[in-house]
Amino acid sequence: MIVLLLLSVVIILVYVYFNGKYNENYWKKRGVPYYEDNKVLGPYWDFLTGDRALFQIFYDIYKKYPNAPAVGIGSLVTPSLYVTDPTNVHAVMQTDFASFSDRGFEKNESDILADNILFMHGRRWKLMRQLMTPLFTAAKLKNMYYIVDKSALDFVDYLKSNPDTWERNTFDTLTTFCCAAIGAAVFGIGEQSTYDSPFLKITRAAFYPSWWSNIRFSISNLSSTVFKLLNLKYFSDYEKFFIGAIKQLLRQREQEKTKRHDFADICIQIQKNGAMKDGETGYEVIPTDELLAAQAFFFYVAGVEPTATAIFAVLIQLGKHPDILKRVQNEIIDVYAKYNKQLTYDAISEMQYLDKVFNESLRIFPPIGFLTRRCVRDTVLPVGNIKVKKGTRMYTAIYEIHHDPRYYEYPEVFDPERNLSDQKSEFYMPFGNGGRICIGARFAKLQAKSALAHVLRNFNIETVEHKGGLRFGKDQVQLRMKNVDIKFTPRY
Ligand code: HEM
Structure with a gap:
């Protein structure tokens, strides 16, 4: 027995040694530095054994190799590259999209709800993306805005009648609102915004970072x-x-x-049209209830927590900067008066300062910290002339670039005057970039700004950092701000 145990340990150690050496040589041969702290599991080792978010571990690597255009990382036997230079990131996401169109998330066929746009790749993804894009056009958003507005008004009523939410569990309160709002706007679920929905429990549980979900996520990437x-x-x-x-x-x-022109209407239209067909390749997909449910499911999962994080990011910053808060509130009050005491679609679009505050808050706290892609054909990254082979896993920096003083002067300073809407897209990516950019970005921004305008018209806020200060949860891709709440005080 002991001999067997010893033999297993020796086999594992030999494997670890040779696998680590192989990975290191693989990238060194290509002129790319290699992350040596764990040559086999790379950042996943620290993620699984520590208590920090994966994006924070990537940020440490970023700071360790400040001038490298990319860093090779351990990932068992799959070559994996962490891309840090903004021009290379831009190539992966946009200019060389054809070589990196796959997100690289694994799924098993029997995982019905994982057959959604985020996990799909190749022709199937392309077809589904074409079909879902019309849901979020400017015209559609304008049409459904009355539902977004109603959800925000209901949220203010909810806050007013629940004083126990005024100083604690702010993030949970925000996810509750976002779940009700997305349910109403995208699926037309509920005439009234509902704050006790089974959808909320599912949305929270689906991506809540438990030890098991972290292991499963790590295996899928390794x-x-x-x-x-x-x-x-x-x-x-x-x-x-x-x-x-x-x-x-x-x-x-x-x-x-x-x-009603919402997701359910589009689904019915898709089903009436029969098999979905790609004109170029002739590839066909049957729009079954299950396939459409998987897309709907993902809109919930993708829409709720990132939007709640975005709203939270803005509130945290405004609650720390009373002068900027005052300016935002004045803008809201002026526009509200101009639009006859209504916060219409046009009224929200007119709030330029709120827009700047939103953009800057997402620079400091981008709800998704980094992105993944998989190389689908051999190619070369422009900076460093790095050869990337088909099958390589790619990780691209977002949070790190947003916080790099080479691209943002005093990056930790909250300054809404940075004018991020003019910023080059390789430096500012809260919604990702290129062919796989967030499909719900416009909707999310509208929903967040509408909620913020209604809430800040009705409440003053202060940021309350609990003992030990703000920290991040141990999350896979998300930024989860913890140990911080917003204190709401009614203005009227
Ligand atoms: C502020 C809120 C949100 C943020 C910060 C956010 C951020 C992101 C990011 C960073 C990506 C990856 C983009 C890339 O790989 O280049 C993404 C993808 C996606 N998001 Fe969002 N998102 C938000 C809200 C929403 C909402 C409300 C929906 C839908 C209702 C949505 C649907 C999606 C979908 C379907 C994808 C996958 C797109 C694809 O792979 O083709 N997101 N989002």
């Missing part, structure tokens, strides 16, 4: 073979409820005469 062999699934626990709810919604909508 080895697609192991992920497939173990037949790991992300969302099987929510299948029954979610698919059932969407089926019911679609059948109900088929009977309705009036169109």
Whole structure:
């Protein structure tokens, strides 16, 4: 027994040594520095054994190799590259999109809800993206704005009648609002904004970073073979409820005469048109209830927590800068008066200063800290002339670039006058970039700004950092600001 145990330990050690050496040589041969702290599991080792978010571990690597255009990292046997130079990041996301169009998330066929735009790749992703894009055009957003506005008004009522939310659990309160708002605007669920929804529980649970979800996420990034062999699934626990709810919604909508122009309407239209076909390649997908439920599911998961994080980011900054808060509130009050005491779509669009504050808050706290891609054809990154082979996993910096003094003077200073809407997209990427940029960005911004305008018209705020100060949760891709709350004081 002891001999067997010793033999296993020796085999593991030999494997670790040779695997680490192989990875290191692989990148050194290409003129790329290699992250040596853990040559086999790279940043995943620190992520799994420590208590910090993965983006913070990447940030440490970024600071350790300040002049490298990219850094090779350990990832078992799959070559993995952490891209740090903004021109290279831009190549991965935009200019050489054809070589990096795959996000690189693994999924198993039987994980029905994982068959969504975020996880899809190749022709299937392209087709689904084309079909979903019309949901978020400016005209559609204008049409559905009355629902967004109503959700924000309901949220103010909710805050007013629940004083226990005025100084604690701010992030939870914001996710509750975002869940109700996205449910109403995208799916038309509920005439009233609902704050006790089973969708909320699912949304929170789906990406909540538990030890098991962190291990599963790490395996999916370290080895697609192991992920497939173990037949790991992300969302099987929510299948029954979610698919059932969407089926019911679609059948109900088929009977309705009036169109609401929301996600459910688009789904019904897609199903009426029959098989979805890519004109160029002839590739076909059947729009089953299950496939549409997977897209709907992901809009919830993608829409709720990042939008709540964005609103939280703005509130944290405004609660720390009373002069900037005052200026935002004055703008809201002026526009509100100009639009006859209504915060319409045009009124929200007119709030230029609020827009600047929103953009700058997402520079400091981009809700998603870094992005992933997979190389789908051999190519070369421009800075450093780095050869990248098909199959390589790519990690691209976002938070790190947003906080780099080479691109932002005094990056830790909150300064809404930076005019980020004019910023080159390789330096400012809260919604990602290129062909896989966030599909819901415009909707999310509108929803967040509408909520902020209503809340700040009704409340004064202060940021309360608890003992030990603001820190981040141990999250996979997200920034989860912890140990901080907002104190709301009614203005009237
Ligand atoms: C402030 C809130 C939000 C932020 C900061 C955010 C951020 C992001 C980021 C960084 C990505 C990856 C982009 C890339 O890889 O280049 C993404 C993808 C995505 N987001 Fe958002 N998002 C937000 C809200 C939403 C909302 C409200 C929805 C839908 C209702 C949504 C739907 C999606 C989808 C479907 C994708 C995958 C796109 C694809 O792979 O083609 N997001 N989001």
